[in-house]
Amino acid sequence: MSKSGLDFKVGDAVVYPAHGVGKVIAVETQEIAGMALEVYVITFDHEKMTLRVPTKKAVSAGLRSLAGETVVTKALTTLKGRARIKRTMWSRRAQEYEAKINSGDLVSIAEVVRDLHRADNQPEQSYSERQLYESALDRMAREVAAIERIDREAAVALLNKSLIKPAAAAA
Known part of the structure; x- marks a missing residue:
């Protein structure tokens, strides 16, 4: 050791x-x-x-x-939650999102994915929003893929399923 x-x-x-x-x-x-x-x-x-x-x-x-099962469960539950978007300037929020992504904490990364996710019926994201969203989604998917022993695409599909559920439940 x-x-x-x-x-x-x-x-x-x-x-x-x-x-x-x-x-x-x-x-x-x-x-x-x-x-x-x-x-x-x-x-x-x-x-x-x-x-x-x-x-x-x-x-x-x-x-x-790699994160344990309880952390993964908490992160997936976070994805199902309601997006929390502060009414601060985008540059400040972007810095906070970047810090969460680089923290390496799976639940913090899940918060970024949840907050920046756009359903098909929602307005288009700006370039920088999309970049941060894809960065967070990729980071989370790679860790989930390694934990679940699946490929990255299957992990993205699993995460997207968690993101889409609340919208379907609200309809």
Whole structure:
């Protein structure tokens, strides 16, 4: 077990807040500035990126295991809730949404998806709204897909089913 309290092994799926779901491909010791430093080597296939996170800094960097069943259930329940859109300027709300997406917290990401989701009968989204919505939906879908062991498209379908239910119930 590393001193951080986290003990990921090669092959473990992990979540890094700013990049979403990745896979630990190695735990290496590298020499940096004359000091030996143990790092998790994590790949993110969808971004074609490799990240090295010092094992001692993993917790403070926000690295975590995939969400548990209770968190996923809470996130899906959040999607079914009513959108909460503040009457503040879009630039301020966009910053808040971006912060929630990059927090890596599945329930916070679900709030962004819920708040920015547009049903077919609703007005068109602006470009920036659509970008944030798709970013949040993608981040959430990748984690749900990894947890449920399904592909991303099946996860998106599952999330969309949760989003559409309240509209059908209200009609």
